Amino acid sequence: MENIIILNASPRAPKSNSKTYAQIFQKYSKLPTEYFNINKLNHMEICNKIKQFSQLLFVFPLYADSIPVTLLNFLKTLENNPPKNKPVISVLINCGFIEPEQNDTAVKIMKIFCKQNGYVFGSVLKIGSGEAILETPFRFFVSRKIKKLADSVSKKKFCELKVTMPITKKAFLKASESYWINYGRKNGLSKEEMQTLKIE
Amino acid sequence: MKLILTDRPLNISTDNLDKSVKIIDLSTLKISNCVGCYGCWTKTPGKCVIRDDAVGVYPCIAKSDEVLYISYVKYGCYDTTMKTMLERAIPVQQAFIRLLNGETHHVQRDVAMKNAVIIAYGDISDDEKEVFEKLVERNSKNMNFKSCKVIFTTQSLLEETVNNEVRKWKI
Numbered sequence: 001m002e003n004i005i006i007l008n009a010s011p012r013a014p015k016s017n018s019k020t021y022a023q024i025f026q027k028y029s030k031l032p033t034e035y036f037n038i039n040k041l042n043h044m045e046i047c048n049k050i051k052q053f054s055q056l057l058f059v060f061p062l063y064a065d066s067i068p069v070t071l072l073n074f075l076k077t078l079e080n081n082p083p084k085n086k087p088v089i090s091v092l093i094n095c096g097f098i099e100p101e102q103n104d105t106a107v108k109i110m111k112i113f114c115k116q117n118g119y120v121f122g123s124v125l126k127i128g129s130g131e132a133i134l135e136t137p138f139r140f141f142v143s144r145k146i147k148k149l150a151d152s153v154s155k156k157k158f159c160e161l162k163v164t165m166p167i168t169k170k171a172f173l174k175a176s177e178s179y180w181i182n183y184g185r186k187n188g189l190s191k192e193e194m195q196t197l198k199i200e
Numbered sequence: 201m202k203l204i205l206t207d208r209p210l211n212i213s214t215d216n217l218d219k220s221v222k223i224i225d226l227s228t229l230k231i232s233n234c235v236g237c238y239g240c241w242t243k244t245p246g247k248c249v250i251r252d253d254a255v256g257v258y259p260c261i262a263k264s265d266e267v268l269y270i271s272y273v274k275y276g277c278y279d280t281t282m283k284t285m286l287e288r289a290i291p292v293q294q295a296f297i298r299l300l301n302g303e304t305h306h307v308q309r310d311v312a313m314k315n316a317v318i319i320a321y322g323d324i325s326d327d328e329k330e331v332f333e334k335l336v337e338r339n340s341k342n343m344n345f346k347s348c349k350v351i352f353t354t355q356s357l358l359e360e361t362v363n364n365e366v367r368k369w370k371i
Contacts, residue, residue, distance in 0.1 A: 012236040061236070064286045065338035066277045069233050073280055097297070097304040105338050108331045112275045115327065169304060173297055176304075180295040184242045197310040199246045199292055200259045 004153060005053040005087065006035045007046065009060035009071035013037035018059040020134055021092055021127070024143050025057065028150040038070055043077040051083035055090065055122065055153055058110065061130065062095035067106045075113050082117065089114050090122035090153050092146070094130025098172045100162035102128070122156075125149040128164030129172065132179045138165045201312075202369055203264035205257070206362075207271050207281035213363050216370045222260055226281050229253035233284055240291035246309055247291055254288040261343075262292045265312040268365055270319045270358070276331030279322075286339075293342070305341050316340070316348040317365055321358045 006025065010016035014037060026033045034053070036046055050056060060071050067075075091110050093103045103126040114121040125145055127133070133142055145163040152159045165172060184194045202221040204212065209225050231254045239249035248255055261267065271282035278286065293306040318336050320329075333350050340348045353361040 010236065011233055016236070063234070063236075064283065064290075065342060066283070066335055068236075069280055069284050069287055072274065072277060072283060075275065076280075099303060102303075102338070105331060105335045108334065109275050109277045112325075112327055112331060116275065116325075169299060169302075172304065173299065176297045180242070183238065183295070187243045189242065189245070194242065194245050195294055195296065195307075196245045199262045199309050199311075200255060 002054045004033045004055040006057045008037045011070045022059045024146045028147040030154040038074045047081040056087040057090045059092045086119050088120045088122040091124045094127035096131035098129050100126040100128035122158040123152045126162040201264045202266040204268045234287040241295035258289040262311045268317045273320045273322045276328035311344045313346040316345040318350045321353050
């Protein structure tokens, strides 16, 4: 039976945007799904689970231009503890920048993992402006693309998708400034305090 | 300031080296993963809320105008030790976004522009080399590199490769 294991590799998985993206995927998936957060302690538990699934979707944010250490470490454990039946691996990645292409290197790293370890690479959805888009009227654009991703995985018609806010970069800079000012304000900080040049 | 950041202990010849050269062996430090809390942007700007050894490293990264990073390569990416530190270095940036060569990137705090040399070691395939070079090129925009060079080598030739590069820094 076809089914999908969804692994959230965000360092803040329980309260991450990746979690919401995964939930949207689950809502649209025509195949049964099971969701897990990757943490330092459950690598082996997840490695043992994977054999029960025909497809695997990693959901994670871009960190320092590549995959987060949370995911890198999990992949290393998976390499040493491969499942008997290897699922097809798909990727749903998001970055805070408006250009979804900034995720490309991380996707290439995932493809190298797949190639070196004998997994078929499936679909990918690259999300730009992924930090804030869920709280904007553009949420609909992401949901629609995640539905496409879910369909492509279910039908095994694998493809590469991308989505971002449909606004100019100038408007994005303005919107992101407001977003972060509000974020700081909730912690009692002014814009000027957040802009300090001092380090430590 | 010049900085050598290595993910393993190395015998680096420091004779005649400029006193401004600092060598940090990350494998001797206790550095935990970034937890993505945004505290360094929105609670204690410029300071990581995790008070481990990383807080002594990212100010050195920020001050340096010449950096030499030495990292094992895994799947075309920095391996865990170096990648963990690079993720923990985000307090040197602000939350705010700017346009750099037409692309969105974070605004830097007081971070020197750098000439960067990355020595990437291990049994690295051509595919991995291609991706790693791309990764460093991406880093250059987010880490204030004004120039960057990637040198691939094997573990057995690593010390020799590092010392060849360090020799170029000698007075």
